Amino acid sequence: MAGRTGRGRPTIAQIAQRTGVSAGAVSYALNGRPGVSDETRARILAVAKELGWAPSAAARALRGGGTATVGLVITREPAMLGIEPFFMTFVAGIEEVLSDRGYALLLQVTPDPDREAKTYREWWSANRVDGIFLTDLAIDDPRLDILEDIGLPAVVVGEPAYARDFAAVGSDDAGAARAAMRRIAELGHRRVAHVAGPESFVHTRVRSAAMLEIGAELGMDVVAEVNTDYSLQAGVTACEDLLARDEPPTAILFDNDLTAVGAVRAATARGVRVPDDLSILAWDDSPLCQLSDPPLSALRRDILAYGEDAARTLLRLVDGDGVTQSVRTSTATLVERGSLGRAPRA
Known part of the structure; x- marks a missing residue:
C-alpha cells in the first residue's frame, strides 16, 4: 500500500505531515473528539486509511472497547x-x-x-x-x-x-517541601541536607527548588543535595558521607522511606543519636517508617x-x-x- 513505512502501524506524526495539520488535530480526528472541522477530519481519516492506520484505533476510543x-x-x-x-x-x-x-x-x-x-x-x-x-x-x-x-x-x-x-x-511536592522546612526551622535547625532521587526527575527538581527558596527566607542553609537510586544502601552511603563533613547537617530530608531507613542504620552505627544529634524526615510514610527504630517522622501522602x-x-x-x-x-x-x-x- 502506498505510503507505508514497513515499520508497523503509521504514526500520528506521519499522518500529520501528509495532511499538513498538527499532530493534535490528527489525534482528535482519529479518536472521534471535537476540535477539528468535518472537512479536516475527513481528510485526516482518508490519509490514515491510505497509510494503513488500523481501523480499530479510532473505534476503540469511540466504543470504549479494545483490549481492556x-x-x-x-x-x-x-x-x-x-x-x-x-x-x-x-x-x-x-x-x-x-x-x-x-x-x-x-x-x-x-x-x-x-x-x-x-x-x-x-x-x-x-x-x-x-x-x-x-x-x-x-x-x-x-x-x-x-x-x-x-x-x-x-x-x-x-x-x-x-x-x-x-x-x-x-502531588504538591513544592508545598510539602516548604511545610517540612518550616517545621525543621521551628525546631532550631539551620543546616539541612536533601537526599533525593535522580537529578533528572522532575519531582527532585521541584522539591529541591522549594527547599532552597524557603531555606533562604528562613535563614537556613541547605548544605547538600545528594542524588540516589532510592535504595537502602544509597541511604546508608549518603548519611555516612554527610556526617563525615566538617560541619554536618543537623537534619536530613529524604525523598523516600527506604533511604531514610538506611540513614538511621548508618547514624546508629556511628554512634549518632536520632533525633538528639540528627533529625531524619522521610517522604511517603509507608509501614517501614513505623518499623524503624526510632519510628520515622514522614511526609504522608495518600498513595x-x-x-x-x-x-x-x-x-x-x-x-x-x-x-x-x-x-x-x-x-x-x-x-x-x-x-x-x-x-x-x-
Whole structure:
C-alpha cells in the first residue's frame, strides 16, 4: 500500500505531515473528539486509511472497547522494586479502579530506560494496551516525544507543568517541601541536607527548588543535595558521607522511606543519636517508617488515592470523553514520630 513505512502501524506524526495539520488535530480526528472541522477530519481519516492506520484505533476510543488493558512500565532494578513501598501501593490504587471496570494492568519492570521506550512502541504496534501510565517524569523527558508520536492515550504521573499537553496526576511536592522546612526551622535547625532521587526527575527538581527558596527566607542553609537510586544502601552511603563533613547537617530530608531507613542504620552505627544529634524526615510514610527504630517522622501522602486518580483519568481518556484536565492531589502532611527533634546545641 502506498505510503507505508514497513515499520508497523503509521504514526500520528506521519499522518500529520501528509495532511499538513498538527499532530493534535490528527489525534482528535482519529479518536472521534471535537476540535477539528468535518472537512479536516475527513481528510485526516482518508490519509490514515491510505497509510494503513488500523481501523480499530479510532473505534476503540469511540466504543470504549479494545483490549481492556492498560500498561505501566517501571524502570527499576527488579530486586529493589520488591521492597520499594511507593510503587506497590500506587499499583494497588490503580487496580482498585481497573477491577471495577473489568480492565487489566499490564506491568513490566526493567532496569533499562531504553527498553522502557521500546516497550511503548511495541505495545502500541501490537495493540496490546488501550493506554499507559508514565511515571518518574524527567526534565525534557524523551518519552513524551514517543507518546506524542504514537498517539496512545497516556497519563503522566507527575508535575502537570512539565507534562506538555498530556493529562497529568501530580502531588504538591513544592508545598510539602516548604511545610517540612518550616517545621525543621521551628525546631532550631539551620543546616539541612536533601537526599533525593535522580537529578533528572522532575519531582527532585521541584522539591529541591522549594527547599532552597524557603531555606533562604528562613535563614537556613541547605548544605547538600545528594542524588540516589532510592535504595537502602544509597541511604546508608549518603548519611555516612554527610556526617563525615566538617560541619554536618543537623537534619536530613529524604525523598523516600527506604533511604531514610538506611540513614538511621548508618547514624546508629556511628554512634549518632536520632533525633538528639540528627533529625531524619522521610517522604511517603509507608509501614517501614513505623518499623524503624526510632519510628520515622514522614511526609504522608495518600498513595493509594494517587493511583486511583491516575487510573480514573486514564480510563476517561480511553473512553474518549474529551480533553481530560490534569489533577492535583492533596499536599503531603507531616506526621511526627521519634526521628524529628530539636536541633542539638552547639
